[in-house]
Amino acid sequence: MEKVFNLTARLEDKKRKEQIEAFRDRFDAVRRVLQCTGCQYKCAMCNRHIDPQQMPEARPSSMSEFVLCDSCQTEFEAYQDLCQKGRTEPEVFWHTREWIHFWTCWLDYQHSIRNFRDSFDINRIPQQSEE
16 A cells, blocks of 8 residues: 555656646746745845844844834834724824735735745755756
8 A cells, every 4th residue: 555655646746847847937936936035134025135244133023924124124013003002193194094004915915925835845846856
């Protein structure tokens, strides 16, 4: 019975390799998105490069799953204040309903990417295709 399972796994691996080769450009685009969104050297919101020597200054957000530059961290904290603490008066003029929607969608996007990234081992797949 073990040989049957082993054969099934081999067929699945072969199918994955064929799909990766057939759709290499698309696979590489997905891989780049997944890898770049998890980069610890850039702000998760604005993509500003964060110098590794200044990492202690780049505070992890209170959600601790995102690396945010100081400006984006301040905006994120303002978003949290407006949404979670029920503040009604925005601190600055651009903190509108649309701004709140923007941050809410961004958080949903980040969670979706994380869930997709966690759904399979993206680093294992390219190694399979090179064998």
